[in-house]
Amino acid sequence: MGQKISRRTFLERGTKGLVATAIIPTFLGSNLDKAFAATKPVDMKLQDYFVHFGVDEKVINDVMSVALSKGGDYCDLFFEHSINNYVGLEDKAVNRAYTDISFGVGIRVIKGDQTGYSFTEEITPETMKLAAKTAANIADTSGKFNPVKFKRGEKPDYYPIQTPWEQIGIDKKIPYLQQINEKIFAEDNRIIKSNLWFTNETRYMMVATSEGVIQYDYQPMGQISVSCNAEQNGRREQNYFDLSGRRGIEFFTPANIDRLAKEAVHRTVELFEAVKPEAGEMPVILAAGSSGILLHEAIGHGMEADFNRKNVSIFSDKIGKPVAEKFVSIVDDGTNQNIRGSINVDDEGVTTEKTFLVENGTMKSFLHDRISSQFYKVKSTGSGRRESFRYPPMPRMRNTYMLPGPHKKDEIIASVKKGIYAETFTNGQVYIGAGDFTFYVKSGYLVEDGKLTKPIKDVNIIGNGPKVLADVVMVGDDLAMAEGGWTCGKNGQSVPVSMGLPTVKVSKITVGGV
Amino acid sequence: MDKNEKINLAEWVKDKALKHGADQVTVNINSSRSVEVSYRDKKIEKLQESTESGLSVSIYADHKYSGHSTSDLRKESLEKFIEEAVAGTKYLSADEFRKLPDPKYYPTALDKNLDLTDNNYSKVDTAERVKMAKEIEEAALKVSDKIISVNSGYYDSYYQNVLLQSNGFVGESGGTYFVVDASVSVKDGDGKPEDSDWGSTRFFNEIPSRQEIGISAANRALKKIGQKKVATGKYDMIVENRAASRLLSLFTSAMSARSIQQKSSYLDGMLDKPIASEKLTIIDDPFVQKGFGSKLYDSEGLAVKKRMLIEKGVLKTYLVDNYYGRKTGMEPNSGSLSNILLEYGNSSLADLVKKTKKGILVNGFLGGNNNSTTGDFSFGIVGLLVENGEIVQAVNEMNLSGNSKDFWKQLSEIGNDPNKYSSVKMPSLLFEGVAFSGS
Numbered sequence: 001m002g003q004k005i006s007r008r009t010f011l012e013r014g015t016k017g018l019v020a021t022a023i024i025p026t027f028l029g030s031n032l033d034k035a036f037a038a039t040k041p042v043d044m045k046l047q048d049y050f051v052h053f054g055v056d057e058k059v060i061n062d063v064m065s066v067a068l069s070k071g072g073d074y075c076d077l078f079f080e081h082s083i084n085n086y087v088g089l090e091d092k093a094v095n096r097a098y099t100d101i102s103f104g105v106g107i108r109v110i111k112g113d114q115t116g117y118s119f120t121e122e123i124t125p126e127t128m129k130l131a132a133k134t135a136a137n138i139a140d141t142s143g144k145f146n147p148v149k150f151k152r153g154e155k156p157d158y159y160p161i162q163t164p165w166e167q168i169g170i171d172k173k174i175p176y177l178q179q180i181n182e183k184i185f186a187e188d189n190r191i192i193k194s195n196l197w198f199t200n201e202t203r204y205m206m207v208a209t210s211e212g213v214i215q216y217d218y219q220p221m222g223q224i225s226v227s228c229n230a231e232q233n234g235r236r237e238q239n240y241f242d243l244s245g246r247r248g249i250e251f252f253t254p255a256n257i258d259r260l261a262k263e264a265v266h267r268t269v270e271l272f273e274a275v276k277p278e279a280g281e282m283p284v285i286l287a288a289g290s291s292g293i294l295l296h297e298a299i300g301h302g303m304e305a306d307f308n309r310k311n312v313s314i315f316s317d318k319i320g321k322p323v324a325e326k327f328v329s330i331v332d333d334g335t336n337q338n339i340r341g342s343i344n345v346d347d348e349g350v351t352t353e354k355t356f357l358v359e360n361g362t363m364k365s366f367l368h369d370r371i372s373s374q375f376y377k378v379k380s381t382g383s384g385r386r387e388s389f390r391y392p393p394m395p396r397m398r399n400t401y402m403l404p405g406p407h408k409k410d411e412i413i414a415s416v417k418k419g420i421y422a423e424t425f426t427n428g429q430v431y432i433g434a435g436d437f438t439f440y441v442k443s444g445y446l447v448e449d450g451k452l453t454k455p456i457k458d459v460n461i462i463g464n465g466p467k468v469l470a471d472v473v474m475v476g477d478d479l480a481m482a483e484g485g486w487t488c489g490k491n492g493q494s495v496p497v498s499m500g501l502p503t504v505k506v507s508k509i510t511v512g513g514v
Numbered sequence: 515m516d517k518n519e520k521i522n523l524a525e526w527v528k529d530k531a532l533k534h535g536a537d538q539v540t541v542n543i544n545s546s547r548s549v550e551v552s553y554r555d556k557k558i559e560k561l562q563e564s565t566e567s568g569l570s571v572s573i574y575a576d577h578k579y580s581g582h583s584t585s586d587l588r589k590e591s592l593e594k595f596i597e598e599a600v601a602g603t604k605y606l607s608a609d610e611f612r613k614l615p616d617p618k619y620y621p622t623a624l625d626k627n628l629d630l631t632d633n634n635y636s637k638v639d640t641a642e643r644v645k646m647a648k649e650i651e652e653a654a655l656k657v658s659d660k661i662i663s664v665n666s667g668y669y670d671s672y673y674q675n676v677l678l679q680s681n682g683f684v685g686e687s688g689g690t691y692f693v694v695d696a697s698v699s700v701k702d703g704d705g706k707p708e709d710s711d712w713g714s715t716r717f718f719n720e721i722p723s724r725q726e727i728g729i730s731a732a733n734r735a736l737k738k739i740g741q742k743k744v745a746t747g748k749y750d751m752i753v754e755n756r757a758a759s760r761l762l763s764l765f766t767s768a769m770s771a772r773s774i775q776q777k778s779s780y781l782d783g784m785l786d787k788p789i790a791s792e793k794l795t796i797i798d799d800p801f802v803q804k805g806f807g808s809k810l811y812d813s814e815g816l817a818v819k820k821r822m823l824i825e826k827g828v829l830k831t832y833l834v835d836n837y838y839g840r841k842t843g844m845e846p847n848s849g850s851l852s853n854i855l856l857e858y859g860n861s862s863l864a865d866l867v868k869k870t871k872k873g874i875l876v877n878g879f880l881g882g883n884n885n886s887t888t889g890d891f892s893f894g895i896v897g898l899l900v901e902n903g904e905i906v907q908a909v910n911e912m913n914l915s916g917n918s919k920d921f922w923k924q925l926s927e928i929g930n931d932p933n934k935y936s937s938v939k940m941p942s943l944l945f946e947g948v949a950f951s952g953s
Binding site for chain 2: 095099237311430433
């Protein structure tokens with residue numbers, strides 16, 4: 001998105017024409033206009049975003065004045081342009097590709113803790129005012145808005161990438177999939193099918209509030225997912241492996257390409273040896289990495305302040321109280337470099353941070369957005385996120401992980417006589433109020449007499465959040481972050497997240513089995 | 515955008531795509547208007563009104579295929595969008611199976627009225643919507659002083675779609691629906707168990723009683739008080755109708771032609787063979803009046819028919835879409851489902867409970883997953899413990915695990931209570947000797 005081109009287009013064609021240039025030809029990277037590719041999105045300034053969305057300070061102020069005309073306390077305008085590309089391989093050929101482009105503005109009006117919301121996919125002063133008028137109706141008196149001078153807050157850069165995805169044409173992505181696929185079939189002759197996807201997203205967002213805050217961000221995401229099917233003596237198994245992050249194409253190094261193929265194959269063929277553990281309560285060791293799903297379900301959702309403000313979370317009255325051993329500290333962090341759940345600013349324009357949910361065993365802080373931080377009279381934790389301009393924000397997790405503890409992985413495994421070691425996961429869910437949560441273990445190992453023995457597969461684990469926190473009896477020193485493409489769903493909205501965990505032992509939890 | 519404007523735009527998109535080098539094109543144009551009210555603490559929590567539209571286009575060029583969607587429908591944007599879509603497609607590998615459906619599979623008549631649209635939709639005003647949500651909250655709050663929080667809601671939508679296949683099909687479909695719901699949290703020591711209830715209809719004047727929804731949500735949450743896990747072991751299992759649709763997914767993910775062709779189905783090779791108890795007959799019926807899954811053609815324009823999925827326990831069909839039909843050589847019959855009906859039995863949920871000596875009535879699933887390649891599954895559950903025909907306590911924090919190949923043969927009775935608020939009209943089901951893990 002070259003500044004010069006866009007500005008000129010703006011002058012020539014006015015607001016409407018400008019939006020036309022907003023369609024970025026990512027699908028056909030090789031034909032990119034040279035000037036268009038000249039500016040790195042990360043170098044774009046506020047004025048570039050104004051041009052990109054076809055607005056200026058006066059237009060935004062005019063829309064806000066309509067939004068607050070019925071007596072609302074506050075409003076914000078959330079502009080978004082996202083481009084998603086998917087390229088797929090099936091039956092050994094890269095034979096499918098999809099693109100999804102989404103462009104629009106959401107207008108939110110808040111009165112007390114009440115929200116009025118509307119959006120439009122066509123960004124013109126007229127359509128925005130119409131949407132603002134709808135959102136304004138959450139209030140029913142009258143109000144006057146004094147135009148504000150917008151000031152931009154601080155914006156860090158937690159996801160530097162070398163080349164913006166807009167400059168990577170489909171022709172550049174195809175060889176990655178072909179290479180991985182060749183490695184898959186070379187790796188093991190039991191592989192009978194593979195499905196690969198190369199996906200990337202680019203999200204430009206700009207948010208302006210009636211309190212005069214304006215922020216913008218460029219949020220990239222890259223992912224390669226590999227799924228394999230294998231057959232042995234008439235029996236079939238399937239598994240997958242993926243790597244995802246706020247990354248550019250340079251992330252997919254030869255070493256990572258190799259891992260994508262080999263790890264997917266390994267995880268699949270190992271299932272031929274897998275057994276189901278016995279059903280019932282037992283000690284569970286969580287491997288370092290994506291086992292952080294435990295934290296996401298057992299505590300993370302329950303610490304989102306909207307649930308607590310409504311007093312429907314099991315953690316509502318736990319702040320300041322001991323909930324775990326002293327060596328347990330859990331954070332939700334937006335600042336991890338290039339990790340999938342990181343955000344420079346949240347979707348309410350608040351600079352992100354690292355928030356302690358539990359510090360040395362004591363419950364510290366909920367995750368706040370604007371509404372909940374006003375209710376609790378604290379600062380927002382920069383956790384207000386939304387799926388797109390079609391939804392108002394809510395408190396959401398970013399990267400949720402446990403800090404390293406005093407134990408060694410080997411001593412943790414050696415301490416279990418009979419239990420399981422859970423390594424890879426597919427999904428989880430929680431009841432916020434009762435605290436019951438589950439996560440599905442795709443693979444792991446039996447632990448017998450202090451050693452990992454047979455592989456296991458396809459078992460659900462179910463526990464209670466506060467109980468499991470209290471039952472974390474050992475924490476390793478080997479924190480690892482999840483590498484895959486985790487997506488969190490809440491009230492119908494999906495956002496990218498990540499998680500992490502050192503090797504952890506939970507003394508007792510219910511394992512589904514036979 | 516009305517129907518004719520959509521059709522005109524679809525024709526325009528098709529012409530542009532063909533002009534830029536596509537051999538065949540699919541164009542899909544959607545629009546919808548929806549209103550959502552969320553109500554809590556005797557006031558509106560959120561009021562959202564939206565009008566949206568979207569366009570998607572699939573390009574077939576030299577047997578190469580790609581699909582693209584956008585919410586920016588202005589012609590100057592679209593022309594560039596289409597040009598890039600066609601140009602980018604050429605980089606992909608050719609795939610001989612990529613072409614539009616044979617026109618013989620398109621419907622011959624589109625005049626059947628399934629009664630899916632409330633033509634008075636635009637007359638419903640916001641105050642009426644808010645009143646519905648308010649009535650639900652009031653009804654729920656009155657039930658018990660153990661209630662901590664009630665969140666009630668109202669949602670409606672009016673949607674329209676035009677589908678164009680460049681080899682000779684244009685279809686227009688649409689409908690309305692209205693949903694009311696409530697979720698209730700209650701006090702139980704340290705815990706705050708929650709449950710919800712909802713109802714939905716195609717017509718505003720048929721929205722279910724707000725009192726019933728509110729009271730039912732509250733009673734469901736109250737029944738969870740004192741919930742705890744019980745011993746690991748085999749129990750008979752009653753699955754309440756509204757939870758049972760989760761179990762249906764054990765079949766449907768493995769029935770698609772894609773999963774057969776990709777060798778990821780435990781039902782591969784099982785056509786016309788028994789895969790479940792002979793008590794089980796499942797029918798896919800697209801022509802239910804006012805049905806939530808009713809339609810005359812599917813997303814590819816394939817004419818749909820009433821079909822038997824499972825008859826007396828025997829698998830009768832796979833779900834075959836156009837592409838995987840060509841790839842497997844099976845005749846396409848629509849890869850998607852419409853309304854799911856069963857051959858219903860005579861027992862109510864209460865009757866099933868009365869018959870059960872030692873069992874668990876599952877009324878909700880929590881997380882879990884299934885492996886369509888092997889049939890393995892494991893789900894978290896909540897429910898009620900049944901002993902000698904009586905409900906004796908609430909249970910939670912337990913897992914149900916098994917393999918679909920055996921599990922469906924343990925089905926011993928089908929209830930008489932299809933879920934009227936879903937396209938998946940599952941009744942309550944009774945299974946014998948199912949493995950639960952608990953304490």
